[in-house]
Amino acid sequence: PYYARPTQEALYRWYATIAGEFPHLPIVIYNVPSRTAVDIHPQTVARLRHAHDNIIGIKETTKDFEHFSRVLHLCGRDFLMWSGIELLCLPLLAIGGAGFVSAAANLAPATVARMYTAYTTGDHTTALDLHYALHPLVDLLFVETNPAPAKWVLHQRGLIASAHVRPPLIPPTDAGVRRIEELLAQSKEIAG
Incomplete structure (x- = not known):
């Protein structure tokens, strides 16, 4: 695990350096404080957005919906935001988010795609039912540290060659596998 937590200024300089080095490439910021112990503040995101035309969006993996709203407000409606928190996907779409990066889509791609399509075509009842x-x-994804549970399921389905995860992660424990199987049984109709 990474040890040093950068300040907002350090984060700004990091992304600004990348954006400056690759001005022809669209850059998407990734805010995942649960994994990094550092939250990229809305003001920092806005500062980057307004200084670099090629910073086009952010994957927000926070549970702070006020944070989502502030970033979108400060960065403008053409700034793209994707949710990395599965259960906030529909609310984010409602306030102008572009979509979501879904780990659940690895396990139920058709269902996640139907939910998105239902929402974006105005069938909010179906979208909510699928949500x-x-x-x-x-x-299931968080029975133990993700991506171990997802990789276990994909391997069991024969979709990937191995459920191996890189250390320090480990495959799901026996207790974890039992819980994963219970949750799969509950979602059999949508999980394939």
Whole structure:
């Protein structure tokens, strides 16, 4: 695990350096404080956005919906935001988010795609039904440290060659596998 937590100024300089070195490439910021112990503040995101035309969006993996709203407000409606928190996907779309980067889509791609399409075509009832149907799969992803549970399921389905995860992660424990199987049974109709 990384040890040093950068300040907002250090984060700004890091992304500014990347954006400056590769002005022809679109850059997407990734904010994942649960993994990095550092939150990229909305003001820092806005400062980057307004200084570099090629910073086009952010993957927000926070549970702070106010944070989502502030970033979108400060960065403008053409700034793209994707949610990395499964259960905040639909609310983010409602305030102008572009979509989501879904780990659950690895396990139920058709269902996640149908949910997105239903929402964006105005069928909010279907979108909400699918959103709630996905809850057991979302819970499954975090029975133990993700991506271990997802890789275990994909390997069991024969979709990937190995459930191996890089250390210090480990494959799901026996207790974890039992819980994963319970949650898969609850979501059998959508999980394939």
